[in-house]
Amino acid sequence: MSTLITNLGSLVTNTGTPLTDAAVVIDGDRIAWVGAAAAAPPADDRFDAEGRAMIPGFVDSHAHLVFAGDRTAEFNARMSGQSYTAGGIRTTVAATRAATDAELEANLTRFIGEALRQGTTTIECKSGYGLTTEDEARALRIAAAHTPETTYLGAHVVAPEFKDDPAAYVDLVTGEMLDACAPHARWVDVFCEQGAFDGDQARAILTAGAKRGLIPRVHANQLHHGPGVQLAVELGAASADHCTHLTDADVDALAGGDTVATLLPGAEFSTRAKYPDARRLLDAGVTVALSTDCNPGSSFTSSMAFCIAVAVREMGMTPDEAVYAATAGGARALRRTDVGLVAPGARADLLLLDAPSAVHLAYRPGVPLTAAVWQGGVRKV
Ligand SMILES: [Zn+2]
Numbered sequence: 269m270s271t272l273i274t275n276l277g278s279l280v281t282n283t284g285t286p287l288t289d290a291a292v293v294i295d296g297d298r299i300a301w302v303g304a305a306a307a308a309p310p311a312d313d314r315f316d317a318e319g320r321a322m323i324p325g326f327v328d329s330h331a332h333l334v335f336a337g338d339r340t341a342e343f344n345a346r347m348s349g350q351s352y353t354a355g356g357i358r359t360t361v362a363a364t365r366a367a368t369d370a371e372l373e374a375n376l377t378r379f380i381g382e383a384l385r386q387g388t389t390t391i392e393c394k395s396g397y398g399l400t401t402e403d404e405a406r407a408l409r410i411a412a413a414h415t416p417e418t419t420y421l422g423a424h425v426v427a428p429e430f431k432d433d434p435a436a437y438v439d440l441v442t443g444e445m446l447d448a449c450a451p452h453a454r455w456v457d458v459f460c461e462q463g464a465f466d467g468d469q470a471r472a473i474l475t476a477g478a479k480r481g482l483i484p485r486v487h488a489n490q491l492h493h494g495p496g497v498q499l500a501v502e503l504g505a506a507s508a509d510h511c512t513h514l515t516d517a518d519v520d521a522l523a524g525g526d527t528v529a530t531l532l533p534g535a536e537f538s539t540r541a542k543y544p545d546a547r548r549l550l551d552a553g554v555t556v557a558l559s560t561d562c563n564p565g566s567s568f569t570s571s572m573a574f575c576i577a578v579a580v581r582e583m584g585m586t587p588d589e590a591v592y593a594a595t596a597g598g599a600r601a602l603r604r605t606d607v608g609l610v611a612p613g614a615r616a617d618l619l620l621l622d623a624p625s626a627v628h629l630a631y632r633p634g635v636p637l638t639a640a641v642w643q644g645g646v647r648k649v
Contacts, residue, residue: 270295271645272311277319277624282596282609286626292322294616297644302610320639321625323591325389325617326572327598327608329417330509330530332563333379334372334407335397337363339564343538352491352539356565357397357425364397364407373410379562380414383570386636389617389643390598390607392417392559394457396424401445408452417602419455420446420482423473425464438469442476455506456482460496467495474503483603489513490535501525507557507601512536512544522554528601530557531593533578534567546593547584557597558590577633587627616645 271294279290281302291308293301301309342356364372376393383391393415395407404422411418422441430437446456456477460470464487474484484503488496490510497518500508508522509530522529529549536543549556558575561567569575576590585593599608606615620640621628628637641649 269313270300270311271313271315272308273315273317273322273618273620274305274308275319276305276317276322278321278626279610280321280323280591280595280626281611282324282592283611292610292618294642294645297616297646299610299612299614299616301612317620319624321621321623321628322610323619323621323626324595324608324610325619325641325643326387326594327390327602327604328383328388328559328562328570328572329392329507329557329598329601330532330559330561331391331393331570332396332421332561333376333391333393334395334411335360335364335564336367336371336375337564338568342565343568346539352541352566358428360397360564361399361428365400365403369406369410372407373413376410376414379570383562384641384643385638385649386571386573387619387638387641388570388572389619389641390417390602390604391415392419392455392602394419394421395449395453396421399424399427401440401448404445405448405452408449412452416454418453419457419485420449420453420477421457421459422446422449423458423465423470425459434469438465438472441473446476446480450477450480450482453482455485457485457487459487460494460499461487461490462492462494467499470496470499471503474499474505478503485509485601489518497521501527506603509559510535510544511549512542514545514548519548519552519554522549523552528555528557528597530559530597530601531579531583532559532561532567533575533583534569535561537578538567538569543578543582545584546579546589550585550589555597555600556589556593557601558593559598559601573629573637574633576629580630581633587630590630591626616642618642
């Protein structure tokens with residue numbers, strides 16, 4: 269079954285300059301053809317885009333979606349003057365441990381659906397609100413049923429039971445908990461931050477994960493300057509996430525390595541913090557991704573369009589750079605070559621915007637612009 273999507277006013281392919289008067293042919297779950305509408309081959313079915321813009325489906329490479337409860341009160345307090353610390357995570361840990369599998373899965377599918385309706389066709393999902401062997405493993409088991417991009421984040425914070433003996437918690441995270449989680453995870457992550465895990469602990473956790481076949485990614489340099497970014501590059505992590513507090517040496521390390529800098533402006537927005545400097549990273553030649561960091565504590569948004577708008581307004585990105593970061597950049601951060609682009613052979617993950625160009629994602633902040641979404645060749649929205 270093939271479908272011709274034609275009369276695209278503009279088409280962002282991420283393989284060159286955007287096309288105008290373009291068309292795309294989907295065959296099965298893949299893109300079969302891309303080019304000028306006038307030259308399009310015939311297909312079984314035809315969809316008229318009526319001059320609107322199409323981009324690859326968003327690739328959200330950083331989200332925390334297996335949890336229960338919410339933290340409205342904490343957000344409200346923060347917006348009334350209290351500051352954000354890593355410790356608030358423990359509130360969600362208590363609620364998540366108390367939830368049933370069915371409750372956690374219902375929450376997860378609700379958020380994945382919410383993201384899909386906004387054009388996100390690939391989404392990464394971390395554990396990290398269980399912090400026991402059993403609760404971390406079940407979070408990943410539930411997540412793995414809904415996305416291939418699952419990340420073991422037993423090292424989100426030290427579990428409350430180990431607050432007087434963090435070394436013993438690191439032993440658990442690198443031992444029995446890792447054994448239980450590795451079969452359900454593709455990635456291993458650590459929150460390298462004051463109040464969470466220091467550089468030595470982070471190194472031990474990422475190295476242990478890598479020995480089990482998990483690929484490292486790091487929550488790095490979010491709240492303070494720290495060793496996270498340098499460690500990520502040194503260990504060949506796919507991504508260093510947040511990158512808010514960087515020295516020139518950190519920027520140089522990212523520019524010289526294969527580690528993507530994933531920026532998460534929803535976190536700074538929701539904690540009223542300083543935004544990362546995307547312009548500085550781009551000018552240094554670093555590959556930048558934009559993601560939501562969707563989580564109940566520090567960034568409760570699933571909107572990639574919102575992240576694009578903030579990145580353009582506050583972080584020095586052009587609209588084109590921000591759209592690229594939210595699609596191809598996310599794909600790089602997940603080491604995926606089949607998503608984040610519109611090209612023959614790629615997965616048919618496509619977002620049709622209710623707008624004449626992708627610039628409108630930043631130009632019309634807060635406005636729902638999803639006209640249609642295809643995921644794996646299937647029209648979902
Ligand atoms: Zn995060």
